[in-house]
Amino acid sequence: MIMAPHATGDEVPHGSSPQIGITAAKPETFTVNSPNVVYNDEHVLSKYTYRTTQVHTTGDGKIVATPAEVAYEFKTQRNVGKVGMMLVGWGGNNGTTVTAGILANRYNLTWETREGVRAANYYGSVVMASTVKLGTDVNTGREVNVPLHSLLPMAHPNDLVIGGWDISGLDLAAATERAKVLEPSLKSKLRKEMSTMKPLPSIYYPDFIAANQEDRADNILPGSKACMEHVEKIRQDIRDFKAQHGLDKVICQWTANTERYADIIPGVNDTVANLLASIGAGHPEVSPSTVFAVACVLENTPFINGSPQNTFVPGCIELARQHSAFLGGDDFKSGQTKMKSALVDFLINAGIKLTSIASYNHLGNNDGKNLSSHKQFRSKEISKSNVVDDMVAANGILYDHGKNEKPDHTVVIKYLPAVGDHKRALDEYHAEIFMGGHQTISMYNVCEDSLLASPLIIDLVVIAELVTRIQWRKVGEDDGKWKGFHSVLSILSYMLKAPLTPPGTPVVNALAKQRSAMVNILRACVGLEPESDMTLEHKLF
């Protein structure tokens, strides 16, 4: 691996626009000793039996559970290659913060703050800063936990080559100043390199974001509505970026402003043919984010939507399926909603009848400014409100599903410039408990919006890139052909408020379930069973 020269925490090494490291196949943190797992130079190969329970209800209403299993084989390419991350909205608070964070980690920077010296880290990244239980030590009987990113060969964020687009032409150093997220002592160490980073001009269709964003729009391509020229320009930008940096692949993410929802109109965006025709005809209902998604699909570049709008109209999802391209979304799950998806899961699974959730937040960054416009707020209100649906639907004891009973739930977002990126989330959870009692949980949560979202941008890129290197097949299936994941990457759900899932499949919002699904899929790729936490070895002896 060619790693950048690591500074000692002082100035970034002068003139050190170092070659980004290439994460070649590295020795694993652990190896699996099993007849079902083979490591060769190219791949990790595993045989995995997927065990579930099939349930059916007999005519007389009896519920019958039948264990079922499917034998799979997984093949993961070990060499990561050189990976690029292209952000739409690169000059925004998230885009600048994640870029600065990766550079600071790449150079091992430290910086002075009022609380003392701080050092770069990847806290808040489930991939880089969380661990998973591998198993139990044969000698001590204690849990052995390993970094999540050691489960399979993954891109290291330090190695990511970063670029992107923005309708604002500020270079990344100036945009970082505008964002007001990071400490001056850190920004000063990165200013030289970030001032050389300039967002590519982007497409700007005013009707899709708040009018108050217009004063930023000084870096835009000609044309104020969809056209194939925009699709082809974005595709060319991706190709040029790959060629310029010698990349093996690029992952693209939307971290631009929240758009209003697009109407789903038969004949306009409901099929591939209609969507492409609508783009060609400049239909006003095709959003910039959908144009980016279409361009990425056609360029076989995974595209992830970090905002709540309905970028992935039916025609776009169909196009991705046709091209075996990958999509993920929607809306980074960073603070208030992340807490909600854990707390609601706990309350309902504890048999406590949650009866109302009041979620209020105010923030003063540009995201909040954009969301102060009703149509853009509505996109966010939807993604922040649906997060409890699966947990409520799973408990027919507390909630009368026949009457569509569920907790009252309100979401309020207010723009208060004074608090900047330091978003305040105030929540009240009210519940019925034993024998007519009540429990009220009130929470005040200062969620540093960009410092919480940036690690998610990293996780989404790293996991999406990993998925491009995993193939599967069912043992004994006639054609024996290796296949890829479904185009809609629901494995990314843990990082997203409104998880996009393959059409017709259930949406899981419960945070613990989302994390287990992702971790256990990665475990299966190295032939390991899901961690059941039964620890029978400590109970039955």
Ligand SMILES: NC(=O)c1ccc[n+]([C@@H]2O[C@H](COP(=O)([O-])OP(=O)(O)OC[C@H]3O[C@@H](n4cnc5c(N)ncnc54)[C@H](O)[C@@H]3O)[C@@H](O)[C@H]2O)c1
């Ligand atoms: N915690 C979080 O910060 C968080 C959590 C969930 C979702 N999000 C979403 O992530 C997005 C970015 O958040 P942010 O705080 O960085 O916002 P921001 O307003 O600071 O950044 C958005 C950037 O997108 C640019 N932009 C707008 N339209 C564009 C286009 N068509 N092409 C290219 N660039 C465009 C803007 O100029 C701006 O620089 C928002 O949609 C927000 O709702 C943020």
Ligand SMILES: O=P([O-])([O-])O[C@@H]1[C@@H](O)[C@H](O)[C@@H](O)[C@H](O)[C@@H]1O
């Ligand atoms: O992720 P989360 O903290 O629930 O939700 C956040 C909202 O509360 C906030 O108003 C918005 O600016 C962010 O984009 C993010 O969506």
